[in-house]
Amino acid sequence: MDVFAHLATGFGVAMTPINLVYALVGVLLGTLIGVLPGIGPVATIAMLLPTTYALPPVSALIMLAGIYYGAQYGGSTTAILVNMPGETSSVVTCLDGHQMALRGQAGAALAVAALGSFFAGCVATVFVAAFSPPLSEFALKFGPAEYFSLMVLGLIGAVILASGSLLKAIAMIILGLLLGIVGTDVNSGAQRFVFGIPELVDGIGIVGVAMGLFGFAEIVGNLESKEKRHIISGKVKGLWLTKAQFRAAWPAVVRGTGLGSVLGLLPGGGAMLSSFASYTLEKKIAADPSQFGKGAIQGVAGPESANNAGAQASFIPLLTLGIPENAVMAMMVGAMTIHNIQPGPQVVSSNPELFWGLIASMWIGNAMLVVLNLPMIGLWIKLLTVPYRLLYPAILLFCAVGVYSVNNTSMDITMTAVFGLLGVLFVKLECEPAPLLLGFVLGPMMEENLRRALLLSRGDPLVFLERPISAVMLAGVVMLLVIMTLPNIRKKREEAFQEETA
């Protein structure tokens, strides 16, 4: 039982007092931003990235990971109580969770969400631990050609599962790749797209890009509309489940966990996709589908488990292949790079403490969330009553100081504002910013692998088709693209995303 021996090492790392503290800080902050609308995990991780410079890399990653899965918990709390998803991954929880709350079952809904998430977190931890080592061993055989093809597959896959126009998303990836190679070229030393600005010589910082596109743009967007939030007050009682509720909920929890673990592995997958898929599944197989939307406990249990499992499983491609599959994982790449860790299959063997410590911390973080959050729900609801007009200037302040502190230059803040402007423009044009961020972190790696692959083949592009693993991946890309252009599949996809946004 190698897995458990490794996990034991991991727990040894994750249980040190300092790492426990950072896990706690991470999950608390995650819950906080999950509860608060108007700032998501990507912007929060960007905000906190600068403060992790001085930390050991394990502690930094433990905290940042805690933000991601903590946000799922927080998001479900507001979805149930206020009918407002704090995070996109809890959009479906609103449907039945809030109905349960209206019927006086808010306590049960919160309890099933927390327990389901915890169960999913436990299973997903073991899943990540079992799955990652063989996958990374396999990936160690990859040469530059395989890597290049894998990145193409990862990027295209991520785009297909994201909503919106496919062509626009691919264009956003390419724009991201271009932004990623700004700065000094490692091979030739040439400065590219620097435009005489000294701060650009080292490239554009991920903190500014992410905070501008995801943080500032969102705040500006929120302020454009006059929508008011309606808060329901009152005490939440009976944070537990009846026997009947428990019996109804647990199969949904198990199914959601399974679904989330698998979907989390896919490019573009993660928390959001998993929760939508789980809701659809539960509704399909329910004995009485008409109960859905009226407070069916399965409609909370399934998606809440799935989003947590998905959030954790999406670490697998990152930790084993070095390929981020969603925007949060792109931020994790940024965090690892800052600490001089090249994400990829070698992480398991070269940094075992980091790898297993991070995985073990996920379980610990989940346990903390269950223990801490249920009693703290009153506090989170209080926070929701803080009006947005007081909240966003404070968020801006933290963002601005955070960006400034990376290099202590004003230029970084200006750059972030420029990306904020771009982000607002992209929202108006309905271009999703996530593919851009993925392209941005993969840009330099992709160029390097393309260059090496073609150097080895003496310039022959057929190398990508002659190497079997690479050929299979490229065939996958072509297949995905062909499937997407088939008219009736395109229609179905559009319908599916319409349902999500409705």
Added chain:
Amino acid sequence: MGWIKGPKDFWSGVVFMTFGAIALVVSSTYRMGTAARMGPGYFPRALGALLLILGAIIAVRGLRSKGEPLPAFVLRPLVFVLGTVVVFGLVVPWSGVVLGTLFLIFVSSYASHEFRWKEAVVSGVLLAAAAVLVFIVGLQLQLPIWPWPWNQ
């Protein structure tokens, strides 16, 4: 503009084409190299060309198929959120955290429809104190607390 049926697509295409064109023009001065020995210009030029083509397709699609109108830009939040942050970044090394925070909180609050100046002043003062505690005392960032004549 009657001939643009899908403005969102059309203008997205224009934006992508602009970026693609910039990439192509700027990287044309970089050494291209060959496929086997790529120069610094190879990858960006390929990407720029790709972006230009994709942008053109998206723009043409915007001309032909109907889509929603482009939502208007609302200037007030745009200017007061992004502008304030830029000014904050420029002045904070001299003005110090306290004045900088007061400025940022007060002026950026004006971006909201629900602006109330008394509230903004109070929250500015509280957050200035919090900023000093968190950033200077806690995280020990290299920023002055007070304006230039008084910091050291």
